[in-house]
Amino acid sequence: MKKLNTAGNIVETKTFFSIFSGIIYEVPADYANSVDEGQFPLISKPKSSCKCYGRGYESFDKKQNTYNMCSCMRKCIDPTFVPKEIRVPIEKFV
Numbered sequence: 001m002k003k004l005n006t007a008g009n010i011v012e013t014k015t016f017f018s019i020f021s022g023i024i025y026e027v028p029a030d031y032a033n034s035v036d037e038g039q040f041p042l043i044s045k046p047k048s049s050c051k052c053y054g055r056g057y058e059s060f061d062k063k064q065n066t067y068n069m070c071s072c073m074r075k076c077i078d079p080t081f082v083p084k085e086i087r088v089p090i091e092k093f094v
């Protein structure tokens with residue numbers, strides 16, 4: 001996707017979904033390789049007509065502190081993406 005930055009220049013951006021915050025956001029393509037774990041690059045956005053209303057997630061997993069992605073995201077996530085290992089905060093008092 002192309003966007004105008006504050007200086008009025010066209011910047012190539014990539015779309016990501018964060019399973020920690022449940023948001024879909026744009027990152028300048030130059031920074032796309034340095035995103036954190038739990039960030040999934042998208043080739044398309046979930047449709048607002050989906051049961052997730054285009055949010056890309058269905059629910060929040062309180063145990064893992066992550067958002068459970070909607071099944072429609074399987075088609076949205078970049079198929080070339082290899083996820084990094086996701087470290088889940090370990091609860092101290094079980």
Ligand SMILES: [Zn+2]
Pocket residue numbers: 046047050051052053054056057070071072073
């Ligand atoms: Zn969906």
